[in-house]
Amino acid sequence: xxxxxxxxxxxxxxxxxxxxDICSPCINFEKQKSTDWQSRMDEFKQLCNKYKNxxxxxxxxxxxxxxxxxxxxxxxxxxxxxxMNPVLLGVGNLDWTETGRKNLENLSxxxxxxxxxxxxxRNVARxxxxxAFTEIGSPTWYIDSLIYAFPYRMTMQLGxxxxxxxxxxxxxxxxxxxxxxxxxxxxxxxxxxxxIWDKWLEDGEIKEKExxxxxxxxxxxxxxxxLEPVYLSYFVPWNSHHNYEVAKRYGFRHLDHEYVREGTLxxxxxxxxxxYLINQYLKYPKYGHSSATEMASRWIRxxxxxxxxxxSFVKENDKKLDQGIVDKFxxxxxxxxxxxxxxxxxxxxxxxxxxxxxxxxxxxFEVGMGQLNHNFIIV
Numbered sequence: 001x002x003x004x005x006x007x008x009x010x011x012x013x014x015x016x017x018x019x020x021d022i023c024s025p026c027i028n029f030e031k032q033k034s035t036d037w038q039s040r041m042d043e044f045k046q047l048c049n050k051y052k053n054x055x056x057x058x059x060x061x062x063x064x065x066x067x068x069x070x071x072x073x074x075x076x077x078x079x080x081x082x083x084m085n086p087v088l089l090g091v092g093n094l095d096w097t098e099t100g101r102k103n104l105e106n107l108s109x110x111x112x113x114x115x116x117x118x119x120x121x122r123n124v125a126r127x128x129x130x131x132a133f134t135e136i137g138s139p140t141w142y143i144d145s146l147i148y149a150f151p152y153r154m155t156m157q158l159g160x161x162x163x164x165x166x167x168x169x170x171x172x173x174x175x176x177x178x179x180x181x182x183x184x185x186x187x188x189x190x191x192x193x194x195x196i197w198d199k200w201l202e203d204g205e206i207k208e209k210e211x212x213x214x215x216x217x218x219x220x221x222x223x224x225x226x227l228e229p230v231y232l233s234y235f236v237p238w239n240s241h242h243n244y245e246v247a248k249r250y251g252f253r254h255l256d257h258e259y260v261r262e263g264t265l266x267x268x269x270x271x272x273x274x275x276y277l278i279n280q281y282l283k284y285p286k287y288g289h290s291s292a293t294e295m296a297s298r299w300i301r302x303x304x305x306x307x308x309x310x311x312s313f314v315k316e317n318d319k320k321l322d323q324g325i326v327d328k329f330x331x332x333x334x335x336x337x338x339x340x341x342x343x344x345x346x347x348x349x350x351x352x353x354x355x356x357x358x359x360x361x362x363x364x365f366e367v368g369m370g371q372l373n374h375n376f377i378i379v
Contacts, residue, residue, distance in 0.1 A: 001288060001352065001365055007297035007307065008314055008368055009174065012287040012352070016174035025174045029301045032237055043182075044235035047228075048082045051162045059087040059114075061162035064151035066090060067104030067272050070166040070240065072247035074232055075111045078164055087158065089151040092119035093273035094129060094143065095328050099258045100272025106251040118150045124210045130333040131200060133278070137286065137347040139329070140279040145214035148187065152217050156225040167233035173294065184229035185222065241302055244268045263320035265295045265313055275328040281321050285348040288365055292317035311368040318367070 003010050004023035017024045051060045063078055063086045065071035071088075078084045088107060093100070108115045120143070128142035138144075155163045165184045170177040177186070197215070200206045222229075232238075244252070255261065255271040263281070269291070270277060277291075284290035296310035330340050345359070353361045 003368055004297070007300045008289075008293050008310060009297050010287065010289050010293075010365075012349075013174050013283075013289065014287075015170065015176035015178070017178060023174060024178050025172060025297070026301055028171055028178070028180070031180075035237075037237060040235045044082070047162070047230070047235075048078075048084055052084060055160065058085075059158065059160060060084055061086045061164065062089050062151060062155040062158065062160050063087075063164045064089055064147070064166075065104075065107060065115075066147075067100055067107055068270065069244040069247040069252055069268055071107060072103075072250055072252045073243035074164055074166055075107055075113060076246060076250055077232060077236060079111050079113065086113060086164070087160075088113050088115040089154050090115065090117045091143065091146045091150050092117060094125065094140070094275040094332050095273050097255065097258055097272060097274060099253055099255050103252055103272065106253075110251050116154060118146060118154075118213065120146060120213070121210065124206070126333055127206060128200070128211075129275075129329075130335060131206070133333070134343050135199070136196070137282055138279060139282075139333075140276055142211075142214055143276070144279075145211075145216075149214050149216040152222065152227065152229065153213075155229075156217070156221070156227055161226050161228050163227065163229040165229060165231055167238050168231045172233065172238060180234065182230045182234040184231050185219075185227075187229075239302055240269070240298060241304065259324065261324065262322040263317050264291050265299075265317060269295065273328075274322075274325045275332050277322070277325045278329045281325070282344075282347055284318055284321075285344065285353065285361070288349070288352045288363070289314075290318045293367075307368070315367045319363070 001010055001012055002018070002021070004018065004026055005021045006026045007023065009016060009023045009025060011018055011023075019027060054060050061078065061084050063071075063074050065075065065088045067090065075086065075088065078086050090104065107113065125142055129139045132141035133139035151163055151165075155161075163184070165187065168180070168184070168187070169175060171180050197211065200211065201208055252268075254267040256267045259274070260267070261274070270280065280291050292314045296305070296314050299305040300307050300310060326337065326340060329335070330337060341359075345355075348355070348361050352364055354364055355361050
């Protein structure tokens with residue numbers, strides 16, 4: 001295990017690459033400084049003009065939204081700056097915070113946009129959350145699959161061509177497809193959603209028809225309908241904290257108005273659902289980093305904090321799993337706390353952690369340094 005010498009990201013993140021001890025997200029962020037953004041904007045204007053008013057007086061594009069800060073920035077940019085007439089497409093969550101609900105409503109109210117939400121069968125979502133947590137350590141697999149599939153299908157059903165997503169997570173935060181491109185056509189291949197459909201059908205508890213809405217359309221379907229999904233982050237410099245500052249000007253509220261959570265450095269990222277955050281925390285036992293490392297690394301890239309300042313914050317927060325998050329997830333899945341922690345134990349990487357006689361896990365690595373303590377002893 002090694003860590004980036006500019007930020008704090010470790011090489012254990014799937015798909016991340018390093019060059020001269022610097023991680024691909026840091027390298028890609030630096031590339032923004034030499035990008036010809038005027039040329040990108042000219043390209044963006046041509047794209048928008050191609051579809052503007054293309055559907056008569058109706059919608060001329062769609063935007064995939066969750067209600068978060070990035071959704072607010074997307075809708076602001078497409079509607080207010082580019083003067084498009086979008087329809088907003090979203091997917092319901094495992095559970096909703098009151099702040100998340102209000103932010104989602106605010107998107108429609110503030111920007112005067114129609115919104116179409118897909119609210120999944122909660123019985124299927126419940127079974128899938130528990131199965132995916134138990135079997136692959138990714139409890140939000142079903143919801144994430146819907147997030148990728150529903151906007152594509154609904155955009156085509158509405159007879160639209162242009163669909164906006166926010167950022168390419170592979171390029172921005174590290175993944176196996178580390179090439180910047182405008183098209184979001186292949187984003188389902190970014191490892192957030194593993195293509196393991198047959199696995200869920202093996203025991204007969206889940207029927208194939210119950211998962212049909214979560215299947216992304218084929219390339220042939222997309223090409224037949226001339227679908228053009230794109231990342232806004234290709235055309236506009238992408239900075240999640242800047243997006244938050246813009247979102248606040250349009251009514252976005254952070255979570256502290258409702259709940260102060262543990263284990264994160266901020267109160268504005270992924271705040272629409274508490275239960276969903278189990279998925280984010282699982283990076284810690286698997287890869288030795290979680291949301292604190294990821295946000296600290298962003299702040300370092302943005303010049304908001306230094307690497308040295310962030311090490312102590314990450315050490316204190318990355319290992320924390322907020323009890324309210326556990327409560328929400330267990331309530332939704334009808335799982336006991338004992339069962340929850342027994343399953344969580346399965347996902348600890350024993351190369352990175354050691355477990356004492358009482359079942360408590362301890363890090364074998366140093367945050368920011370990365371190297372493992374091969375003489376690790378639990379006292």
